[in-house]
Amino acid sequence: MSAKKRDILERRRTVPERIFFIVAFLVLAVWTIIVLYMFFWALMSAFKTNIDYLREPLALPDLLHLQWENFTLAIDLLEFNNVGFFGMLWNSIWLVFGSSILASLSICVTGYIFAQYEFRGRELLFKIVLFIMIIPIYGSLPATYRLIYSLGLNDSPLYLVTQIGGFSANMMITYGFFKGVPRAYREAVYVDGGSDWKAFTTIGLPMGKNILIAFFLLNFVQFWNDYNTPLLYFNERPTLALGLYAFQQEIQYAANYPAYFAGALIAMIPILLIFIFFSDKLMGQMYSGGLKG
Amino acid sequence: MAKETTELTWEGKKSQIKLSIYEVKRKIQKALFGKIRFKKSLKANTKKNIFVWSMLALPLLNLLVFWLYVNIDSILLAFKNIDYAAGGVEYWTLDNFKTIYQMFTEHTEGYDLLLYGANTMKYWLLGTVWSIPHSILLTYVFHKKIRGTKFFRVVLYLPSIIAAVVLAGIFEAFISGKGVLGKILIDVFNVERVPAWFQEVEYATPMLLFYSFFFGFAGSYILFSGAMARISREVQEAAALDGATMWQELWHITIPMMWPTISMTIVTSFAGIFGATGAILLFTPNLPPTFTFGYWIFDQVRRYNAYYLPSALGFVFTLIAYPIVLLVRKLVTSIYADVD
Numbered sequence: 001m002s003a004k005k006r007d008i009l010e011r012r013r014t015v016p017e018r019i020f021f022i023v024a025f026l027v028l029a030v031w032t033i034i035v036l037y038m039f040f041w042a043l044m045s046a047f048k049t050n051i052d053y054l055r056e057p058l059a060l061p062d063l064l065h066l067q068w069e070n071f072t073l074a075i076d077l078l079e080f081n082n083v084g085f086f087g088m089l090w091n092s093i094w095l096v097f098g099s100s101i102l103a104s105l106s107i108c109v110t111g112y113i114f115a116q117y118e119f120r121g122r123e124l125l126f127k128i129v130l131f132i133m134i135i136p137i138y139g140s141l142p143a144t145y146r147l148i149y150s151l152g153l154n155d156s157p158l159y160l161v162t163q164i165g166g167f168s169a170n171m172m173i174t175y176g177f178f179k180g181v182p183r184a185y186r187e188a189v190y191v192d193g194g195s196d197w198k199a200f201t202t203i204g205l206p207m208g209k210n211i212l213i214a215f216f217l218l219n220f221v222q223f224w225n226d227y228n229t230p231l232l233y234f235n236e237r238p239t240l241a242l243g244l245y246a247f248q249q250e251i252q253y254a255a256n257y258p259a260y261f262a263g264a265l266i267a268m269i270p271i272l273l274i275f276i277f278f279s280d281k282l283m284g285q286m287y288s289g290g291l292k293g
Numbered sequence: 294m295a296k297e298t299t300e301l302t303w304e305g306k307k308s309q310i311k312l313s314i315y316e317v318k319r320k321i322q323k324a325l326f327g328k329i330r331f332k333k334s335l336k337a338n339t340k341k342n343i344f345v346w347s348m349l350a351l352p353l354l355n356l357l358v359f360w361l362y363v364n365i366d367s368i369l370l371a372f373k374n375i376d377y378a379a380g381g382v383e384y385w386t387l388d389n390f391k392t393i394y395q396m397f398t399e400h401t402e403g404y405d406l407l408l409y410g411a412n413t414m415k416y417w418l419l420g421t422v423w424s425i426p427h428s429i430l431l432t433y434v435f436h437k438k439i440r441g442t443k444f445f446r447v448v449l450y451l452p453s454i455i456a457a458v459v460l461a462g463i464f465e466a467f468i469s470g471k472g473v474l475g476k477i478l479i480d481v482f483n484v485e486r487v488p489a490w491f492q493e494v495e496y497a498t499p500m501l502l503f504y505s506f507f508f509g510f511a512g513s514y515i516l517f518s519g520a521m522a523r524i525s526r527e528v529q530e531a532a533a534l535d536g537a538t539m540w541q542e543l544w545h546i547t548i549p550m551m552w553p554t555i556s557m558t559i560v561t562s563f564a565g566i567f568g569a570t571g572a573i574l575l576f577t578p579n580l581p582p583t584f585t586f587g588y589w590i591f592d593q594v595r596r597y598n599a600y601y602l603p604s605a606l607g608f609v610f611t612l613i614a615y616p617i618v619l620l621v622r623k624l625v626t627s628i629y630a631d632v633d
Contacts, residue, residue: 013539017539021439024434028439029441032445041473045466057471057476058476106355112348135564136563136566137611138590138608140367141603142367142593143363147359147363166355167355200348225454231574244462247462248575249578261463268455271455274454279450
């Protein structure tokens with residue numbers, strides 16, 4: 001873009017505009033400082049003794065005597081239905097990985113099929129997806145809950161089948177992406193004697209790799225943090241998020257906040273790692289208006 | 294002449310025969326190849342269909358079981374109840390709807406639907422009437438590159454990825470009498486007693502709303518930023534050349550051009566008008582005056598395994614919300630319908 005054009009868009013702001021931007025900056029700055037301070041305070045408190053925390057909540061921890069014991073204490077205290085920290089960690093791992101893989105893969109498969117193939121029933125299914133997107137259905141939780149329990153999917157790895165969604169609002173995003181992949185690529189595979197499956201594995205999946213990874217990451221964050229679903233369906237095989245929820249409920253009454261903060265930090269490690277290593281990808285995908293490939 | 298005619302006729306006959314042979318050959322070839330081609334395309338078509346439906350089978354099965362069956366069963370449950378005295382036999386009844394009416398008119402604790410309705414509307418107003426214009430303004434501010442945009446974007450993103458349980462725990466500790474806010478209130482403002490914010494009815498709902506407002510500060514920014522980024526620079530340049538102020542540009546260019554995203558957000562928010570659950574499960578799961586419709590349904594299912602009354606309430610809300618959503622959808626899509 002030429003300098004002249006840039007000048008046109010970045011012209012001098014009028015006085016009311018400048019005041020607005022200063023106010024907006026201040027509001028954002030105050031909000032940011034409070035949020036960051038809150039996390040910093042929690043981090044610092046995780047290294048204090050409970051007595052120090054109660055006596056001087058604003059003070060920094062004694063750097064010479066950092067309470068690393070809080071982390072082992074948190075591991076001991078995090079417990080739900082007689083399942084300890086490592087049991088919950090294992091439940092989180094298989095449930096979250098399984099759910100994320102199935103949810104993101106199914107959304108890519110349906111998007112790919114709808115974008116690349118014409119078949120009988122396609123229009124009807126497409127209309128159903130649109131209908132699901134806008135129709136407000138309330139109160140389906142009791143029926144879902146009853147079904148999950150009557151099928152015996154609760155507390156079972158079989159629960160993962162509920163994550164093979166595919167037909168949801170997110171399908172529109174993968175559909176839009178695969179619509180942009182020329183069908184000629186797929187036809188080139190047929191010319192070489194390849195099948196539809198080969199076209200999917202050699203064209204669809206590699207081209208949709210980025211969108212698949214982005215969905216996987218978003219799902220991973222969502223499922224890792226989800227305490228609601230395990231509370232309903234995984235009481236015998238609780239996840240770390242559920243253990244943390246139970247812990248958070250208890251600290252209102254018998255507080256050992258430093259140990260809670262330490263536990264919260266441990267539970268946050270996978271998410272923080274994702275944020276550190278994939279923040280550009282994750283934020284780029286989300287901030288660009290939904291997902292793109 | 295006659296000989297000539299005969300010879301010509303003979304030649305003609307020869308060429309006719311040749312033509313016929315060629316035609317027959319062509320027809321046979323056409324028929325053969327046509328048939329082969331037809332067979333081939335039929336085979337390819339079958340293969341394609343097998344592939345398509347085998348790929349869609351599991352998602353489709355999931356849709357049929359966990360969406361279609363669940364929603365049909367949900368409607369049926371609304372018209373049923375259970376007779377435990379008769380050994381847990383289900384029977385058809387309209388009593389659930391009578392009970393719902395009573396719950397709206399009689400303010401029984403734990404079943405005060407009027408109060409839950411008022412709470413639900415507060416969350417909806419915060420999430421729609423406040424959040425949508427606020428998100429548009431916030432997105433516009435970043436779009437115009439306020440100082441520190443990159444940094445603010447990262448921080449705004451944090452509450453979306455950090456577990457709600459962790460956020461809630463930190464927030465609760467931070468504002469409690471033993472936390473930072475408590476310390477400030479006692480030491481700086483000489484407050485004698487810091488309320489137990491989430492245990493006292495008076496403060497609980499306002500605090501829950503504040504929590505939603507504070508950590509939902511980004512609102513629909515993530516969604517809107519993409520829509521705003523897609524607005525053509527030429528249009529913005531043309532507006533700037535015409536001497537449009539920022540507000541004029543926002544009102545006459547930006548909002549109309551990102552209207553499909555805004556209207557979708559408005560429709561979605563109306564679709565969820567009765568569904569708000571806030572952070573009740575995190576902070577006040579034992580304080581019914583803070584409940585919303587959505588949370589009451591959740592609570593009934595989780596705590597009491599109650600299916601019938603919550604399903605009936607859900608059915609009533611679906612009946613009310615559906616025409617509202619259709620009307621809102623019609624209204625919002627008619628606005629700026631001619632903008633391209």
